[in-house]
Amino acid sequence: MIRVAVVDDEALVRSGFSMILEAAGDIVVVAAVPGRQAVEAVTEHEPDLVLLDVRMPDVDGLTILRRLVESPSPPRVAMLTTFGCDEYIAQALGSGASGYLLKDTDPDELAPLVKSLATGAVVLAPQIVPTVVDGYLSHHRDLEAPTGRDPATRDHGVPAAALSEREHDVLLLLAEGLANREIAHRLYLGVGTVKDHVSSVLAKLGVDNRVKAALWAQRAGMLARDGAQ
Numbered sequence: 001m002i003r004v005a006v007v008d009d010e011a012l013v014r015s016g017f018s019m020i021l022e023a024a025g026d027i028v029v030v031a032a033v034p035g036r037q038a039v040e041a042v043t044e045h046e047p048d049l050v051l052l053d054v055r056m057p058d059v060d061g062l063t064i065l066r067r068l069v070e071s072p073s074p075p076r077v078a079m080l081t082t083f084g085c086d087e088y089i090a091q092a093l094g095s096g097a098s099g100y101l102l103k104d105t106d107p108d109e110l111a112p113l114v115k116s117l118a119t120g121a122v123v124l125a126p127q128i129v130p131t132v133v134d135g136y137l138s139h140h141r142d143l144e145a146p147t148g149r150d151p152a153t154r155d156h157g158v159p160a161a162a163l164s165e166r167e168h169d170v171l172l173l174l175a176e177g178l179a180n181r182e183i184a185h186r187l188y189l190g191v192g193t194v195k196d197h198v199s200s201v202l203a204k205l206g207v208d209n210r211v212k213a214a215l216w217a218q219r220a221g222m223l224a225r226d227g228a229q
Helices: 011-022 035-045 061-069 089-094 107-118 129-138 165-175 180-187 191-205 210-219 222-228
Strands: 002-007 027-033 049-053 076-081 099-102
Touching: 002 011, 002 035, 002 107, 011 027, 011 107, 027 035, 027 107, 035 049, 035 061, 049 061, 049 107, 061 076, 061 089, 076 107, 089 099, 099 107, 107 180, 165 180, 165 191, 165 210, 165 222, 180 191, 191 210
Parallel strands: 002 027, 002 049, 049 076, 076 099
Antiparallel strands: none
């Protein structure tokens, strides 16, 4: 069972998320509390994952995030927001958040996203991926390759051609922010097969999470090229 805590100052959000997650059968919501009770509840119930609202009237979600990350046995934390373009995204990810989800996520997608987070994946709502990529690129212009160098080898010295055709397809969907189950559905593959492809992609690119892989694809020009076709 995946143990989850939901932290949000709106009782309707807490109850709605709890009901959707527990309907999955292998997820249990061990705490659903407002922000001021978050740290105490997490300490008491020791969830595997915390879904934490960014903006709450009586306490800052980023402050709670930092306290949870610095605890002796930190849970994974995914931030919740109402807005796709949230100015707190970079701060949250830089402070140790494992994901960033929208509150209006399709109910059918919520449990699979939580399960992906619980396995160690970094999960971003598709609407948020462009914001993360653009923010990263704007702060790393000084890392641009010298003129004439293949942009596909810019970050890690690995050409895009090193990926198989299927790994290329997986990388593009991963860069859109899709979870493994969604990628499997899109490519008509088993979830286990997708996990293997994702692991292979990360290894070949020399990165340790999905966000960095998405950034690699963006900097290599793969997303722009495919979008233009």
